[in-house]
Amino acid sequence: MAAKPGQVVVLDPGHNGGNAANPTAINRQVPAGRGQTKECDTTGTATNAGYSEHAFTWDVSLRVRTALTAKGYQVVLTRQDDTSVGPCVDERAGIGNRANAAAVVSIHADGSLTSGAHGFHVAYPNPPVNAAQGAPTTRLANTLRDAMVAAGFPTANYIGSNGLDGRADLAGLNLSEQPKVLVECGNMRDSAEASTLSSAEGRQRYADAIASAIASYLG
Numbered sequence: 001m002a003a004k005p006g007q008v009v010v011l012d013p014g015h016n017g018g019n020a021a022n023p024t025a026i027n028r029q030v031p032a033g034r035g036q037t038k039e040c041d042t043t044g045t046a047t048n049a050g051y052s053e054h055a056f057t058w059d060v061s062l063r064v065r066t067a068l069t070a071k072g073y074q075v076v077l078t079r080q081d082d083t084s085v086g087p088c089v090d091e092r093a094g095i096g097n098r099a100n101a102a103a104v105v106s107i108h109a110d111g112s113l114t115s116g117a118h119g120f121h122v123a124y125p126n127p128p129v130n131a132a133q134g135a136p137t138t139r140l141a142n143t144l145r146d147a148m149v150a151a152g153f154p155t156a157n158y159i160g161s162n163g164l165d166g167r168a169d170l171a172g173l174n175l176s177e178q179p180k181v182l183v184e185c186g187n188m189r190d191s192a193e194a195s196t197l198s199s200a201e202g203r204q205r206y207a208d209a210i211a212s213a214i215a216s217y218l219g
Contacts, residue, residue, distance in 0.1 A: 009068055009214055010096040012078040012106035012172065012182075013057035015044035018085040030090045033174025034129065040088035045111025047194040056197055057107045058082040060185070063207030064107070064214075071215055076101070093175035103140055103214050104180035106172055109197055110187045112158055118190040119156035119163070120148050123182040125173040126166025136179040140217050144183060147213035151205055153186070179217075183210065 019026045020043045032038040044053035058079075065075045076099050078092045087095070096104040110117075124141040128134040145163040149155065155163030167173060173180055185206050186193040196202035 007102045007218055008074045008076060008099045009218075010076045010078065010099055010101040010104040010178075011061045011064055012092050012096070012104060013054075013061035014106060014108040015042060015054035015057065016079055016084050016086060017052070017054050017058075017082040019043045019054070022085045025085050030088045030171070031175065032089065032169075032171035034168060036169070036171070036174075038089065038171055041086050045109065045188050047188045047198055048191070049194070049198070051188070051194070051198045053109045053111070053188060054082060056109050056185075056188075056203065060107050060203050060207050060210070063204055064105075064211045067207060067211035068214060073215075073218070089171040090175055092172045093180070096180060097175075097177045101178045102218055104176060104178050105140075105144070105210060105214060106180065106182040107210065108182060108184050110184040111189050112187050113189055114158050116190075117156075117158035118187050118193050119154040119158075120183060120185050121156040121160040121163050121165045122148075123160075123165045123167045123170060123173065123184070125170070125176070125180075126168060129174065130177055132178050133173070133176065133180075137181060140179045141181045143217040144181060144210065144213040147209045147216065148183070151209035151212075153206075153209065156184070156187075158187075
């Protein structure tokens with residue numbers, strides 16, 4: 001499906017490789033929307049074997065960018081490498097807003113230690129605080145959930161409902177003025193899912209599903 005002229009997609013790969021070595025920077029408080037503040041960013045999680053969430057999100061985002069660029073979309077990333085610090089969660093939202101993005105997808109993986117916890121879920125702002133967070137974001141969340149299911153990924157059995165989770169505490173969603181969702185692709189602490197998340201083949205499957213969903217949403 002060809003992109004419409006001028007359509008911008010913002011991909012937000014969660015965390016960053018330099019966060020862990022810079023606690024002062026990432027622990028400072030920033031606006032989080034809805035009258036809240038929270039930490040600039042976090043270090044993210046990792047598999048039990050040590051494969052980091054920040055490396056996963058970066059790799060998948062690059063793969064999604066490649067797929068969407070080939071379809072004619074203009075793709076903006078909220079960070080330019082996997083070795084720096086941040087950006088802070090409010091700035092991640094700001095990048096999407098300034099780009100006037102037609103869709104913004106924040107890419108993550110979870111780290112639940114609950115026994116047997118596995119599956120993906122798509123977080124969206126609830127209740128919405130502006131028009132973009134209403135029907136457009138709900139449609140983006142449902143489109144991404146459906147694409148993940150179609151790709152063979154199970155919905156989370158420990159959070160949300162049917163692969164969707166309305167949230168009021170995520171700054172990157174609260175502050176967005178564009179349709180934006182956050183996908184937790186799987187649980188890095190589940191041994192079977194960690195294998196998929198850690199493999200190049202698995203990451204390509206995630207990227208294909210995310211890119212397909214974005215193209216379908218914008219089509």
